[in-house]
Amino acid sequence: MTLGPIFTEPHQNAVETYSKKPSDCSTDELKAFEGLVLKGGEVSAVGLPGRIRRAKLLVFSREGDRLIGVAAIKKPGEDYQSRTAAKSKLDLPKELWPYELGWVFLEEDARGKRLSHALVACALDGLCTALFATSRAENNSMHAALTRAGFKQEGECYPSDHHAGWMVVFRRRKPLEDKEDLERTYN
Numbered sequence: 001m002t003l004g005p006i007f008t009e010p011h012q013n014a015v016e017t018y019s020k021k022p023s024d025c026s027t028d029e030l031k032a033f034e035g036l037v038l039k040g041g042e043v044s045a046v047g048l049p050g051r052i053r054r055a056k057l058l059v060f061s062r063e064g065d066r067l068i069g070v071a072a073i074k075k076p077g078e079d080y081q082s083r084t085a086a087k088s089k090l091d092l093p094k095e096l097w098p099y100e101l102g103w104v105f106l107e108e109d110a111r112g113k114r115l116s117h118a119l120v121a122c123a124l125d126g127l128c129t130a131l132f133a134t135s136r137a138e139n140n141s142m143h144a145a146l147t148r149a150g151f152k153q154e155g156e157c158y159p160s161d162h163h164a165g166w167m168v169v170f171r172r173r174k175p176l177e178d179k180e181d182l183e184r185t186y187n
Contacts, residue, residue, distance in 0.1 A: 015068070015110075017061040017118040019125070022053045033058055033103075036070045040105035042136075042162050051077075056099060059123045061106070061115055068110040071119040073127060074100045084134060088155030088169040092132060097171070101133040101151075104142060116145040124149055130173050137166035146170045 022030065034052055037043055052058070054075050061069030076084075078094060085092035101123055106115055135142045137157050147153075151170035160167050 015061060015063045015113075015115065015118075017059060017069070017115070017122045019057050019059045019122050022055055022058055025058060029058075029060070032067045033060065033070050033072075036067060036105050036107070037103045039107075040103070042160070043103065044162070052103075057123060057127075059119050061110070061119055063110070069104075069106040069115055069119055071104040071123045072102055073123050073131070074102045076100045076102075084132075084169065087158035087167075090155035090169055090171075092169075097130055097132050099127070099129060099131040101131055101146075101172075104133075104145075111141070116141055117148060120145045120149045124172075130171065132169055132171045134167050134169055136160070136163075137168050143168075143170075146172075 020029075025033070030049070030052060034048055037048065037052070038045055051074070052072070055072045056075055057073040059069075059071040060067060075098070081092055081094060081097070081100075084090075101120065104116060104119055106119070133146055133151060135146065143153065147170075149172065151172040153168055153170050155169045157166040157168050159165075
């Protein structure tokens with residue numbers, strides 16, 4: 001098993017952020033990941049374990065033994081991707097936008113510490129393709145993390161299927177060129 005990059009936040013108490021392929025995760029890790037995704041309130045539980053296992057990459061942030069944050073590079077289903085494209089009035093063909101950065105969630109007490117930036121950086125490390133992300137329209141912290149990673153908000157706001165608010169789409173057309181660009185962006 002090979003872990004992805006480990007991002008340690010020096011100003012935090014031993015917070016480590018790392019990535020793993022779903023096939024390299026234990027059953028307990030997959031369940032813990034699923035639990036935090038559901039806690040975010042944006043995702044249906046129906047079929048979620050299968051979608052998690054089909055993801056390209058899972059990202060975990062831990063403070064000691066406690067899981068405090070997650071993210072993933074998802075392989076979105078065509079139906080979901082088509083609905084997102086239609087609602088946001090964007091063109092999101094699978095051959096051009098094969099992945100989605102998603103399921104980004106931090107426990108309440110871990111927010112406001114820029115840990116979403118580490119989750120995003122870890123998820124994107126080495127990924128050389130265009131991808132999209134969705135976010136609650138009012139989630140300015142997530143918007144900042146996405147913008148720093150080269151995403152741009154595009155399309156129209158649309159109503160969420162899971163809460164009373166609105167959603168927005170961000171797309172990243174060109175990944176950051178090299179590891180130095182990534183380090184400059186997040187340091």
